[in-house]
Amino acid sequence: MRELNMVKAINDALDVMLAVDPDVLIFGQDVGYFGGVFRATDGLQARHGQKRCFDTPIAESGIIATAIGMGAQGLRPVPEIQFADYILPAFDQLVSEAARLRYRSGGEFWAPITVRSPYGGGIFGGQTHSQSPEAIFAHITGLKTVIPSTPYDAKGLLIAAIECDDPVIYLEPKRLYNGPFDGHHDRQLATWAGHPGARVPEGRYTVPLGKAAIVRPGDDVTVLAYGTMVHVALAAVEETGIDAEVVDLRSIVPLDIETIVASANKTGRCVIVHEASRFGGFGGELSSLIQERCFYGLEVPIERVAGWDTPYPHAFEWDYFPGPGRVASALRRVMEND
């Protein structure tokens, strides 16, 4: 089995889908000849031609709108938005159109589009290259939102997203493109080499949407995370020695409620971790769902570790980013509350 980093796994998924489905096509800023600013579409235009993988004007609304029109004509577009911070000009097309098309047309039209977009911080990206907008999309009825944390999941989830006839927001944690970052920015950075999640099969396979993964079984506390925070949470668990169960949600919508509830009922304690700012973040929804369903099984209040309710700063990167230290503190707090 070969090992791939996350960018190459994504590239591989796109390559596979271009090969197996003649209706799949890829477009966005700089994705064509150049192969994308993160190399995710490298070589695809050369292999599959300009009509399957091409550059677009710098106009996010236009990129998503044309994808919707192409979907209505029978294609299966995979548009890219260069950074999730720049998805907002397309918000009207995503919310009012892509998400609502099947519903409002009584099922006559739908938007089988997958919007790929790098997201998340930990890279000194400042305000407009670091944000995590998943909660904004989670609130939109009709959109699915997916976030991988390993190269294996990245490829399998992306293929599942492309094959899905609902519009999917596929957020790529760019901090994980080249290695499994655990938040220890002061240490030697790891690569994907040797990581079990970097073993990526050839050809087509899928990781189903709406299925979480228990990446570390445990009995004392449930940690819910996704994207980069899965690796941060694992590091924090390791450092505290607490027997935590780490759940990688993988899909925000649809959400694997069964896995979450089963884990929370088992442990009776819950820590929710995400990079996005806290107020109105997806952690609020998770916390509320667990409270509603596991109230009598909970030993202590649910903790949320999140970005602060500020725009993403540049100089204070490591004070903002919810690193392993903050997650470990939360883990200790829920355990001390015995």
Place this chain on the structure above:
Amino acid sequence: MAVNKPGAGKPRGNLPPLELYVPEPQFRPGDTVDYSGLVIPEAGRQPRPDEACAASETRPLCDDMIRVLDAEGRAVGPWDPALDPETLRRMLRAMALTRAFDDRMYRGQRQGKTSFYMKCTGEEATSVASAFALADDDMVFPSYRQQGILITRGFPLVEMVNQIYSNRADRLKGRQLPIMYSARDYGFFSISGNLATQYPQAVGWAMASAIKGDTRIATSFIGEGSSAEGDFHAAMTFAAVYNAPVVLNVVNNQWAISSFSGFAGGERATFAARAIGYGIAGLRVDGNDALAVYAAMQWAANRARANAGPTLIEHFTYRAEGHSTSDDPSAYRSAQEREEWPLGDPIMRLKQHLVALGEWDDERHAAMDLELAEEVKKATKEAEKNGILGHGLHHPFHTMFEDVFEELPWHLEEQAEQAIHERRIKWPSWKEFSK
């Protein structure tokens, strides 16, 4: 509270203070309307360039106005599409049917059979004549005022009324505001309430057609007010960049609810003229002249089909009625505007043309109007058997939760159960007969 407010700028010699210009329409309620300043070019004088010409060659036509029917109702000039009398009569009939339908639905709203309606009175030519020039399988991305296209393409009136009444036969299952039709089998894309979003979608559909080597083209319609939306710019840019086989229409009916076209930039340049800056062919057409509308759409459709590129068409017309059943235009414009509108009424002008040809007369027209009113009435009665808004006959309740996604996720299943439970408490005799 900020304490350091920016101060006033430094005085600069003798320059006057800057002034904000806020456009104001010529005529407000009670004003006498005088259209003598409006330039209406003589019919038949506009050149008809080759359909495959460079976009820049259409520049003069963006400030001119393509007109075919002259004051006597004769078809003149190079844009005369030379349609046979039978086609002209069918076109007249579709326009008259559109108006009859609007009149009846407007009354239906006033009678409380539905919540809302929007007429297209005075603009029937822009949709009906356009539809005549398109192939039936060309995809239309309409706004809410192109009902004439559905009617021309033979979409059953009963289906339209069912949608307006949100009844149990409504193919949109009571989910959509009245008139937000969707008819995939009639090449009519689902209408959205969000303005101009369909414009770049149409470009995408056309790009897909080109990517697949299809022969179908796309067309879209927005009002002049919506041309101020960012999606107008996105559509024009993408259409130009990829030479998309699309015809983009701006129906300039002078009014966007209460705002006159000046608030979309209409005082400074025609809407057709915007095409030139994008490198797209532009045509400005008398929107109340069905033959001119047909000829312009035919030119643009042929151009798109020949891979010669996209076209922007401005249809210069007048919104004769209120914006919607929720609007009273007497609050912001002079009632005389409609009476004095120098381009007349599209139905009367086509009728006059057919009469001039000796192919039509007042008696036949009157008989047609009676017949159409009867046809609409019949469709309305037929639809009422399926229910009117708020009178109980609608789709099974569970359908409210369907089609959000292809399959119902657990949270929607749960909410459907809860909502059904709440209904049973509210109305103990209620039965969910579907699920």
